[in-house]
Amino acid sequence: MTSDELKLFDLRLYQPKHGYRYSLDALLLARFCPILKPGGSIADLGAGCGVISLVLARVNPDATVMAVENNLVMAEIIARNIQHNDLSSRVTVHNEDVLTLRSNCTDSTFDLVVSNPPFRTAGSGRISPRAGRDAARHETTAGLADFLAAAKYLVKPSGRICLIQLPSRLPELMALAAQQKLAVLRLRTIHNNAGSPASMFMVELAKGRRSTPVVEAPLFVRDMAGEYTDEVWR
Incomplete structure (x- = not known):
């Protein structure tokens, strides 16, 4: 176990x-x-480990956050991080699979549903030799369609859904969004530098509305000298 500091968010x-x-x-x-x-x-x-939950709790100081994690060990780490950062009054952890959320959560409850889901389908890509990494990188019980369905169930009609994924899965996500009647509001690609192809994309969706997607300016992680860009530092 390591203890790592995120000074920007006081975590x-x-x-x-x-x-x-x-x-x-x-x-x-x-x-x-x-x-x-x-x-x-x-x-x-x-x-x-709860990093997104805790960062969003800092960025939205009056918000409540439900962190959902199906791995018991990681859920226990989230609980420890919540307590260590004095956020127990606003952040809770649920050791649960996204496939079972419907039976335990009320629909149309949240203003924002966010997910950094496994990027790769089962059996694709390189398998990590380190325990725990493969389950986080590759879909196991739930796939992208399941994460989107769970997000749609949880989010309010006026709310937002935000995800990050690999560019190779953009056509799949767009097709699933159409099937589940989720409107794509914003799309932004992430590049290592200005000369490289996209390595990831982020998308914001909403249910119960129609919208023309806004494709935002690309986000470059590093400049051509290999240093983090000003935006990434911010």
Whole structure:
């Protein structure tokens, strides 16, 4: 176990020394999410160590957050991180699979549902030798369609859904969004630098409305000298 500091958000997070550890994509997704009105509510599906949940709790100081994580060990780490950062009054953890949320949660409850789901389908991509990483990277019990369905169930008609995924899965996500009657509001690609193709994309969706998608300016992680860009530092 390591203890890592996120000074920008006044957070210290415990996470496994080996296995799944949060990375820059979680922080970029958290900052991509819209700021909520006071008293808003957030659900984080597949919360890992709780980094997105806790960052969003800091960014939205009056919001309540439900962190959903199906791995018991990681759920216990989330609980420890919530307590360590004095957020027990606003952030809760649910050790549950997204497939069973319908039976235990009320529909149309949250102003924002966010998810950094497994990027790859089962059996695809490189398998990690480190325990825990593969389950976080590859879909196991729930796939992208299940995460979207759970998010649609939980979010209010006026709310938002924000996800991050690999560019190779953009056509799949767009097709699933259409099937589930989710409108794509914003789309932003993430690139290592100005000369590289997109490595990820972030998307904001809503249910019960029609909208013309806004494709935002790309986000470049590093400049051509290999240093983080000003936006990433911010």
